[in-house]
Amino acid sequence: MDSLAFQIKSAALAVGYEKCGIIKIADMAGYEDKLNERMEYLPQTKPFYERFRGFAHLQDTYSWAKSVVVCVEQYGKYQMPDHLQGLVGKAYLFDSRIDEHTAGYQASLQFEAAMQKMGLKTEAKRKFGITAVRWAAVKAGLGIVRRNNFFYTESGSWVHLEAWLIDQELELIDTPTVKACSEHCNRCVKACPTASLAKPYTMNPLSCISFLTTFGGRDLPQETYNAQMGGWIYGCDACQDVCPMNKNRWEATGEFPFLAEISEHISLEKILSMDYELLQQILTAKFFYITKDDVWKWKVNVINAMVNEYQEKYKEAIYAACNNSHAKVRKMAEWAVKKLNLS
Template structure:
């Protein structure tokens, strides 16, 4: 066995050992196919007010510019599909935000991963990423054969659907790359039909500026634009509609990471209680969770918007 194949097998084994469900590898290179797509997406202002998306264009498309000397992108999937979900009738929170902030949970695993690579393979340089720097995580996961990019813009694994966090190691170790798999969306249009805000007017292209995730989390204005009244379907933080309706998610299996479980305090928190919540109680409830990002003010803006519809 060549040293490249041996290292590739070792890296995969470490990924599964650390609890990642899937691991795929790509050669670090320029993302040729994505470049014109990204340019067009930005030119249509589908990123809304997320101006940070406009920066680092070169680094976004070429990991060697982000991590000089890098040779491989190791893409990793971690399941966050919950066993216990919120009940209907309460302001809805996207499943990824039920528990502790995934950045914290996953970063810890990634640092352990790098340490183990160095201990078992030798001096390897690189950086770890989880939804935090200009890395096109879905494009890399697709390229590495971890799934295809569905018409709803999500990465879909053929055995377990799309409720996964995606993370990467970009390292200067040469590994054997995997290849992409086929797109299995076929003639299905369920996600396009279900999106309440018309953020999916075109298959495979998400108009981020119309997406409920953007409106409830990224948009920092005092008000959500009134054209979205009656369209939020109770979503107060993020939106899972286009994933919930995807037939491939019937294969989702519950995760086993207690940090990601739905926090008790969120199970029965109704709109009135959200609006009456005091700062101290919110801090307790949202501590180290993605909800901290919106702050109490943002959550109450969102809940008020739901109530006004």
């Protein structure tokens, strides 16, 4: 093992990462073949996936880069507020990418500083990632991608991945110990509410609930899958929750910073009645896929969830939303009144 590579891994483990590997930057080239394969099978996804082609050609932007360092952070160790199960995806609840109060965020800063102290030039994009992290993690032998498209280690799929470019050509490849999916297991495909997971290892991001509740779903009354979205208002865990390889993998031993305080404000009724300024203050800083300009989308997602899992107590809140200050929310509420035959 290269001594510098060993130092990098040791530094990663010392700050709390579960795993660390290093691949040569040339190993990212194969990612483009996977992109082309996906776009060929699902042509409608081409505009979505074309944005990621640069991940296979990192040196076009970072000519100095020679290797990719990829680390695994386990988040399946925190206490999950019961009332958020089936409402908000776990990966977003325990997201440390931009939250400086979290151990994951601080570990990222400390690890990057450690690599720079070793004399390495580094580059990362903490918020959205500098390259295709699942591909890099698989090439580094840190785990495998299962039939639901998620990356797994011994901790299951409840992990975050982070990558850095460095200016030294190094390699540190591990051997995954997790067993492959059974070819006879189809639970994740069957569990996908919108059939976004069209077949094992293949999904259509444009119909994924996580996409529809964040970047997509801009006209939910006309959305083909609005009923299949169920009670989710941000993200979805359906294909991960049913996976046998995730059974007993959640440890729930720690508290994620400020999640308990934030979760008190997250319910369908509270979000729909909350004024926009407070909604921005409480939710946008953490759940950044819905920006401040699009904060109305929280209320639209909530109304859709109320329709799908209707209770009599939602009636007055839906009626009130018909007079909301935002046209998108009013339109959604009026659709809900008609859909539920409340008038």
